[in-house]
Amino acid sequence: MAQTATRRKTKPSAAQAQAPATASAPVRVAIAGGGIAGMSAALRLAQRGYAVTLYEEKPWLGGNLASQRDPQSGTFHDVYPHMFSNFYVNFWDIVENELGLKRSRDADTDFEARDSFVFLDRTEGYRALRNASDLKALWQDVTSGVGQLSPLDLYLYLYSMLDLLAHRFHVRGLIELSLNGYVRSRPCVTEPAARMHDAIVMFIWSIHSAGTSAQSYQNFYRHTFGNVQPLLWLLRGSLQQKVIEPLERRLVQLGVKVHKQASVQRVVIDGTRVGAIELHRTEYDERRQRVVVTERKLRPDAFDQLVLAVPPHALGYLADRGQPQRRLTVLDPKLAHAGKRLPAEPIAVLDVYFKKKLAGIPRENIAVTDSDCYFSIIDISQLWPEIEKEGITALTLAASDYWALPSDDDRENAHHMIRELARYVSGFDPGRGWGDPHCDIDWRRSHFRSNKDDVIFVNQVGSWEYRPETHDGRIENLYFAGDFCRNRVDMATVEAAVTSGINAAAALQRNAPNGRGGAAAAPIEVRVPPMVGDAAICALKLLMMPSAYLAKAWLTAGDASAKLTGRDAAADVAQDLTTLARLPYEYAADAIETVGALCEGVFADRAAPTTPAPGTDSA
Numbered sequence: 001m002a003q004t005a006t007r008r009k010t011k012p013s014a015a016q017a018q019a020p021a022t023a024s025a026p027v028r029v030a031i032a033g034g035g036i037a038g039m040s041a042a043l044r045l046a047q048r049g050y051a052v053t054l055y056e057e058k059p060w061l062g063g064n065l066a067s068q069r070d071p072q073s074g075t076f077h078d079v080y081p082h083m084f085s086n087f088y089v090n091f092w093d094i095v096e097n098e099l100g101l102k103r104s105r106d107a108d109t110d111f112e113a114r115d116s117f118v119f120l121d122r123t124e125g126y127r128a129l130r131n132a133s134d135l136k137a138l139w140q141d142v143t144s145g146v147g148q149l150s151p152l153d154l155y156l157y158l159y160s161m162l163d164l165l166a167h168r169f170h171v172r173g174l175i176e177l178s179l180n181g182y183v184r185s186r187p188c189v190t191e192p193a194a195r196m197h198d199a200i201v202m203f204i205w206s207i208h209s210a211g212t213s214a215q216s217y218q219n220f221y222r223h224t225f226g227n228v229q230p231l232l233w234l235l236r237g238s239l240q241q242k243v244i245e246p247l248e249r250r251l252v253q254l255g256v257k258v259h260k261q262a263s264v265q266r267v268v269i270d271g272t273r274v275g276a277i278e279l280h281r282t283e284y285d286e287r288r289q290r291v292v293v294t295e296r297k298l299r300p301d302a303f304d305q306l307v308l309a310v311p312p313h314a315l316g317y318l319a320d321r322g323q324p325q326r327r328l329t330v331l332d333p334k335l336a337h338a339g340k341r342l343p344a345e346p347i348a349v350l351d352v353y354f355k356k357k358l359a360g361i362p363r364e365n366i367a368v369t370d371s372d373c374y375f376s377i378i379d380i381s382q383l384w385p386e387i388e389k390e391g392i393t394a395l396t397l398a399a400s401d402y403w404a405l406p407s408d409d410d411r412e413n414a415h416h417m418i419r420e421l422a423r424y425v426s427g428f429d430p431g432r433g434w435g436d437p438h439c440d441i442d443w444r445r446s447h448f449r450s451n452k453d454d455v456i457f458v459n460q461v462g463s464w465e466y467r468p469e470t471h472d473g474r475i476e477n478l479y480f481a482g483d484f485c486r487n488r489v490d491m492a493t494v495e496a497a498v499t500s501g502i503n504a505a506a507a508l509q510r511n512a513p514n515g516r517g518g519a520a521a522a523p524i525e526v527r528v529p530p531m532v533g534d535a536a537i538c539a540l541k542l543l544m545m546p547s548a549y550l551a552k553a554w555l556t557a558g559d560a561s562a563k564l565t566g567r568d569a570a571a572d573v574a575q576d577l578t579t580l581a582r583l584p585y586e587y588a589a590d591a592i593e594t595v596g597a598l599c600e601g602v603f604a605d606r607a608a609p610t611t612p613a614p615g616t617d618s619a
Contacts, residue, residue, distance in 0.1 A: 035063025534601030
């Protein structure tokens with residue numbers, strides 16, 4: 001919902017919400033936002049016979065899951081490089097059962113399995129961190145030297161993840177713990193282990209652990225734990241060709257009307273319902289890579305129900321638009337906070353194509369541990385078959401800390417990332433600037449995106465209070481979708497976005513059953529992945545607890561011994577001795593608390609229903 005054009009004051013369009021659907025007429029649904037959340041909602045509703053119209057402000061669908069095709073070189077550039085986990089059950093349901101894509105460890109499938117991350121350090125080189133699903137992998141992890149951590153520090157890092165999973169958070173909202181605050185409050189965490197948590201969350205979600213919600217991070221790992229064979233999947237090709245275009249074709253086959261370059265600029269309240277929307281045509285500024293809203297107004301299709309599948313800043317913008325008594329905030333004042341209290345960050349992405357093959361780059365996702373902008377690397381020339389055949393190297397670099405880049409000029413930032421890459425990966429000439437013909441980079445195919453117009457929601461401490469429910473009934477015919485909405489997955493991921501879209505479709509179906517009825521009106525199901533129960537997590541923590549406390553005692557004693565010759569030795573050693581003296585009491589308290597949680601978990605697991613009710617989803 002870019003606001004870059006100057007607009008004249010105009011009256012809202014006439015109400016489109018007319019008489020409700022009859023037994024022979026389908027319920028009409030308007031969906032604003034053609035990202036994966038809006039497309040998921042449109043798919044499930046259209047399959048039940050709803051008359052769906054989808055509006056998207058860009059010239060393409062997909063949102064943060066989209067790709068852009070360079071008209072000169074024909075190369076596809078994904079907006080973001082995505083990693084897909086096993087617990088993405090609603091996403092897999094769509095891409096496998098609706099689009100026919102395949103995932104397996106075979107070489108000719110659409111998704112490739114990956115079992116480890118690789119960390120790159122200038123002095124230590126490549127070090128792998130595998131999924132610790134068996135004792136062999138656990139031993140490899142603790143001896144890997146990732147992040148220059150000692151084996152005991154890495155063991156405590158892995159244990160602290162289990163400790164987080166076993167913890168029971170009782171309060172959500174404004175009173176929340178940050179991940180950094182929680183981790184550093186635990187008796188078995190060392191400073192290197194805490195820094196490792198910060199690096200991981202910064203690489204993946206572009207937010208430091210001091211700002212990350214510990215509850216959201218725990219929720220993400222609850223879904224991941226037990227679903228780590230393999231650790232993740234990568235798409236063998238561009239998102240546009242493999243996922244978004246086939247999904248768009250499927251929607252059109254089902255009768256969905258898709259309007260691109262159409263932006264909802266106003267939502268008008270009529271009593272306790274949405275009565276109308278105001279629609280504007282948009283243009284895409286290729287040079288600035290952003291949408292510009294024009295003065296040209298479009299006529300929306302008539303609708304009975306509205307789904308807003310737009311990002312937080314756009315929702316906040318819509319909430320305050322229009323006449324004071326007909327704004328969204330009249331019925332739901334909290335919507336005004338969406339654009340201000342639900343933060344989002346850009347992750348700059350650079351696709352850099354080389355004129356030759358670079359040696360020694362692993363297939364795995366690479367995180368550069370001491371880069372200034374927390375950048376990561378994926379070698380797509382070892383992933384996309386069409387590039388692999390060319391015999392060159394093509395890398396996707398992502399700078400998770402966009403604001404660490406040195407300039408407002410995209411080309412300067414892009415070449416800064418290339419120079420950073422050259423500090424870690426040898427064998428190529430980066431040139432003296434973007435476009436330098438006397439170097440090893442194919443500038444015609446390389447492409448930089450700041451993504452300031454495609455930001456990612458970050459799960460900041462305290463944001464839960466302002467995240468909207470799918471449908472709370474205040475506005476009868478309005479529903480919300482997007483990974484920032486409250487949903488079971490919680491942490492901003494593709495699965496959270498898909499789940500939120502299906503949640504919106506399921507809630508709409510319950511409140512406005514389709515007039516066509518029949519088999520197509522089967523309840524919309526929100527799938528829930530299998531998860532390890534609380535009792536099993538607590539039992540595993542109790543099993544590892546003695547060794548974790550012994551490791552912390554050993555490291556603390558070693559620190560005290562090393563400080564004896566320091567300048568402030570007395571104070572530093574006294575602090576370490578105090579820590580050592582507290583450990584037996586903290587161990588006893590932790591063990592008692594964990595045993596209590598284990599007992600509660602046993603009864604909770606026995607009482608829990610084996611299958612969720614259709615269309616239900618809980619955060």
